[in-house]
Amino acid sequence: MTWLRLVRAEIRKLTTTKLPLGFLAVLVLIAGIDAAVVMFGTDMDGSKAFIATAADQQSLMAFAFNAMLGTGLFGAIAVAREYGHNTVVPTYLTCPRRMRAGLAQLTAVLLGGALLGLIGQGFIIAGVALALPSTEYGFLVTAGGVTQILAATTFAGAIGAVLGAGLGAVIRNLGGAVTAVVLALFMIPPLVVQLFSDAASWIPPTLGAVISGVSTDVNTWAALTALLTWGVLPAAAGLLLVQRRDVV
Amino acid sequence: MLPLEIEHVTKRYGHEVVVDDLSFPVAPGRVTGFLGPNGAGKSTTMKILLDLASADAGHATIAGTRYRDLTDPARTVGVVLEPNAFHPGRSGRNHLQVLADGSGIPRTRIEELLETVQLSHAADRHVGGYSLGMRQRLGIAAALLGDPPVLVLDEPGNGLDPQGIRWLRDLLRARAAAGGTVFVSSHLLAEVEHLADEVVVISKGRLVATGALATLQKAGTSVRTPQGRRLTELLQAAGATVHNGPEGELVVRGLRTTDIGDRACAAGIVLHELTPRAGSLEELFLDWTSNDNSHPPTEVAETERQAVPL
Numbered sequence: 001m002t003w004l005r006l007v008r009a010e011i012r013k014l015t016t017t018k019l020p021l022g023f024l025a026v027l028v029l030i031a032g033i034d035a036a037v038v039m040f041g042t043d044m045d046g047s048k049a050f051i052a053t054a055a056d057q058q059s060l061m062a063f064a065f066n067a068m069l070g071t072g073l074f075g076a077i078a079v080a081r082e083y084g085h086n087t088v089v090p091t092y093l094t095c096p097r098r099m100r101a102g103l104a105q106l107t108a109v110l111l112g113g114a115l116l117g118l119i120g121q122g123f124i125i126a127g128v129a130l131a132l133p134s135t136e137y138g139f140l141v142t143a144g145g146v147t148q149i150l151a152a153t154t155f156a157g158a159i160g161a162v163l164g165a166g167l168g169a170v171i172r173n174l175g176g177a178v179t180a181v182v183l184a185l186f187m188i189p190p191l192v193v194q195l196f197s198d199a200a201s202w203i204p205p206t207l208g209a210v211i212s213g214v215s216t217d218v219n220t221w222a223a224l225t226a227l228l229t230w231g232v233l234p235a236a237a238g239l240l241l242v243q244r245r246d247v248v
Numbered sequence: 249m250l251p252l253e254i255e256h257v258t259k260r261y262g263h264e265v266v267v268d269d270l271s272f273p274v275a276p277g278r279v280t281g282f283l284g285p286n287g288a289g290k291s292t293t294m295k296i297l298l299d300l301a302s303a304d305a306g307h308a309t310i311a312g313t314r315y316r317d318l319t320d321p322a323r324t325v326g327v328v329l330e331p332n333a334f335h336p337g338r339s340g341r342n343h344l345q346v347l348a349d350g351s352g353i354p355r356t357r358i359e360e361l362l363e364t365v366q367l368s369h370a371a372d373r374h375v376g377g378y379s380l381g382m383r384q385r386l387g388i389a390a391a392l393l394g395d396p397p398v399l400v401l402d403e404p405g406n407g408l409d410p411q412g413i414r415w416l417r418d419l420l421r422a423r424a425a426a427g428g429t430v431f432v433s434s435h436l437l438a439e440v441e442h443l444a445d446e447v448v449v450i451s452k453g454r455l456v457a458t459g460a461l462a463t464l465q466k467a468g469t470s471v472r473t474p475q476g477r478r479l480t481e482l483l484q485a486a487g488a489t490v491h492n493g494p495e496g497e498l499v500v501r502g503l504r505t506t507d508i509g510d511r512a513c514a515a516g517i518v519l520h521e522l523t524p525r526a527g528s529l530e531e532l533f534l535d536w537t538s539n540d541n542s543h544p545p546t547e548v549a550e551t552e553r554q555a556v557p558l
Contacts (some may be wrong), residue, residue: 017335086334090333093322246328
């Protein structure tokens with residue numbers, strides 16, 4: 001009961017600033033860009049082969065990795081700003097059991113990330129669906145395909161948010177946490193793949209594509225587990241450090 | 249009745265000792281002022297009491313319980329600690345609502361407190377647009393949200409206008425009179441003089457004075473002697489602080505009047521006057537915090553402390 005109260009407080013924190021609105025605006029923009037690509041984009045040969053099949057359209061709409069990156073930033077900002085604005089002080093005064101408070105925060109951020117992922121994917125599907133009538137192709141993705149990319153992006157959004165929140169709790173500085181998310185998800189994985197080519201199957205872009213049904217590099221369950229690990233490790237590090245360090 | 253107890257607390261940041269074996273009680277039913285120069289360790293001590301920072305040695309408790317073990321912290325201790333612990337993009341009402349959600353406090357209490365701290369008119373504005381005084385009022389409202397019997401307030405008067413300071417003083421005195429424990433740090437010595445029953449003074453992380461303010465203020469002696477330099481050296485060697493008063497007299501603290509007379513007599517020093525003297529808190533504060541801290545703390549005996557009326 002107490003913990004649910006804390007989750008409610010954390011959700012209120014997230015919904016009483018402009019942070020989610022900012023992310024929603026970015027999602028609308030991305031959906032608009034996707035729609036524009038469908039309407040005006042062409043392949044090198046001038047054709048629209050990139051939307052010619054259901055698989056092509058599903059691949060175009062699959063948003064899991066981008067959602068993970070975006071919600072990673074969301075989670076990092078949500079947690080790191082608590083330290084920047086010192087609102088972490090009333091948080092831990094309300095709940096001095098830091099593990100409980102930290103878990104409540106992670107839960108709220110996870111739900112926020114999942115929702116942003118779901119909404120973002122929904123906007124993109126809607127944008128593409130609205131743009132396709134202006135081309136010679138219809139909307140070819142099956143209901144099952146749509147469901148899969150919605151579920152995949154929701155999951156990736158949740159994991160990204162938890163990853164960002166964990167890094168935010170570890171770094172406790174907004175700029176540093178945002179940079180760490182970009183490094184962890186965008187910069188370092190390709191460099192690691194350069195060194196160890198086998199790692200290519202386990203980096204977030206590949207895993208996102210696998211769970212979205214547009215790649216078969218690894219088994220779907222293995223991809224889900226690997227993505228979960230990407231989120232859980234930084235979150236665990238954040239929770240551990242929150243326990244051990246002085247709040248201020 | 250929830251007393252606070254700081255027991256042999258030590259805190260280091262790297263090699264720097266910011267709180268050094270600090271011990272003192274804070275009694276319920278009284279307002280206790282917590283004084284010290286900048287960097288003396290006041291805020292760190294409060295953070296240790298509130299489990300926001302860990303002590304390297306010793307511990308701090310609220311009615312014998314560590315803050316982290318309190319079953320309902322928000323209804324036990326109200327805190328004003330960081331002057332700007334608000335998200336600037338969140339409204340005052342939502343700030344309180346977040347805290348109320350976490351503590352299970354009903355929404356009606358928020359409206360009541362916004363009215364009490366006179367912020368109802370600005371409750372839906374972003375805190376980023378608040379003046380320092382308005383933020384301070386919001387912080388006080390947050391501290392009072394759970395109607396706690398203990399208040400721990402770090403510089404709560406900062407930014408308040410004279411009416412606000414008067415209001416705060418009346419509020420804190422009423423809380424103490426109702427049996428609450430009020431522990432308040434402040435740089436506004438004149439305000440503490442009006443407000444506090446007890447003071448705890450620290451310097452460089454160590455206790456330098458504690459006791460009933462009224463008694464401490466009387467714990468000085470005016471001395472007139474033609475052998476001022478000799479007497480000063482004698483009394484300083486005995487652990488007293490000595491400085492020149494406005495009329496050429498010596499003002500001595502840290503030794504009883506009778507001890508001063510006895511020591512002067514034993515040394516063959518002529519005295520023309522030996523009178524108990526009351527001092528302002530500012531004067532006392534400067535005495536307590538400007539010496540080298542090697543003397544034992546000035547402490548008023550429990551019997552004297554109890555004799556001071558509320």
